[in-house]
Amino acid sequence: MSQHIVEFKNVSKKYPGREALHxxxxxxxxxxxxxxIGPNGSGKSTALKLMAGLLRPNAGQVLVNGEIAGRPTQHQHMAFLSDREELYPFYTIGETLAFYKSVYGDFDLAKAEDMLKFLQLAPDQKVGGLSKGNYGRLKMVLTISRRVPLLLLDEPLSGLDPMVRQTIIQSIISYFDPEQTILLSTHEVSEIEPMLDMAMLIFNGQLVALEDVETIRETHQQHLVGWMSTAVR
Amino acid sequence: MVEDFNSSQPIYYQILQRICRQIVRGEVQAGDKLPSVRELAVQSGVNPNTAQRVYTELERLHITETRRGQGTFVTEDQSQLQSLRDTLKSERIQAFLQDMREMGYTDAEIVAGIQHHQQSEEGSS
Known part of the structure; x- marks a missing residue:
């Protein structure tokens, strides 16, 4: 087992006309x-998608759990929560869980069912009829229930109301396995700050900082939003 | 979230302070069991590593003890609890005095001010 869960070696990613990571x-x-964390368009999503194997770097190497990202065995190493809506609308919640169980051998069905209760989702509801908040909760259930070493969450809180954001944060804390690494991108920095061990700041396609949150508080006497705005100035 | 944390102190330290105050106030008593690491994490909205650090520190300060397979308990050693009371008291007094002295009050004025305040509180109640 490699020491690091994720390793980027001189990674660059270009889109037509623009370099997302340098x-x-x-x-x-x-x-x-x-x-x-980082402002819009700073390269957060690109970094996550490179780890998920959904994008290939133009230069450099992305290793996840010691293996180059994008190989067919990638799914053994990580689960990716996309910021898009990509579940089948004609399935019920219960059918969606069964579908995930059939696709991913590592899917923990008992945990998923437990989480449904915690988040007050009924298994017989149709996915297509779910409110935005419940859709967001369901995506979280599907991701956290994967027994993989790395969970990548792309904007899991965006567009959701404060109540929903709070239950989603609580469900992460209650259900994730402490041996897993969670990497989540977000704009709601102050809301997730108490649950973070580390913060990684990306700006203009560059990694600006990667630090322990408690260190930021102790040495800079700042919370994350303050630290972030000083760092990218 | 469930709790607000100020920005200038580490989160684990703020939770630790809160637990110490609960013990001094008697809300949590000697020998009481504290919530598990995961429960504390969920209650406070922090991650389990932070909650674990709170318990490690509490144990290092001899305020709690871990019993294998049972969880974390407030110590039953009364002398430890008394010294916690004394520490919190002198910390608060020191902070207050420093604040007052910075504003230029003499110690005599401060003492007189406290007595005066106390009397007017008694009078109004």
Whole structure:
């Protein structure tokens, strides 16, 4: 088992006309909750999709759990929560769970059912008829119930009301396995700050900082939003 | 979230302070069992590693003890609890005095001010 769950070696990613990430290198430790923060268009989603194997770097190497990202065995190493709506609308919640169980051998059905109760989702509801908040909760259930070392959450809180955001945050804390690494991108920095071990700040396609949140508080006497605005100035 | 944390102190330290105050106030008593790491994490909206750090520190300060397989308990050693009471008291007094002295009050004025305040509180109640 490699020491780091994620390793970027001189990674660049270009889209037509624009470079999303420029020569970025870093490693992420195992068993931490890490917030990926930065303004819109700074490269957060690109970084997550490179780890998920959904994008290939133009230069450099992305390793997840010691293996190059994008291989067919990728799904053994990570689960990815997309910011898009991509579940089948004609399934019920219960059928969606069964479908996930059939696709992913590592899917923990008992945990998923437990989480449904915690989040007050009824298994017989149709996915197509779910409110935005319940859809967001369901996606969280499906991701956290995967027994994989890395969970990638792309904007799990965006567009949801404060009540829903709070239950989603609580469900993450209650149900994730401390041996897993969670990397989540978000704009709601102050809301997730108490649950983070580390913060990773990306700006203009560059990694600006990767630090322990408690260190930021102790040495800079600042919370994350303040630290973030000083760091990108 | 469930709790607000100020920005200048580490989160684990703020939770630790809160638990110490609960013990001093008697809300949590000697020998009481504290919530599990995961329960504390969910209650406070922090991650389990932070909650674990709170318990590690509490144990290092001899305020709690861990019993294998049973959880974390407030110590039954009364001398430890008394010294916690004394520490919190002198910390608050020190902070208050420093604040007052910075504003230029003499110690005599401060003492007189406290007595005066106390009397007017008694009078109004």
């Amino acid at each position: 020569n970025v290198s870093f490693t992420l430790p195992r068993g931490k909750v890490i917030g990926l």
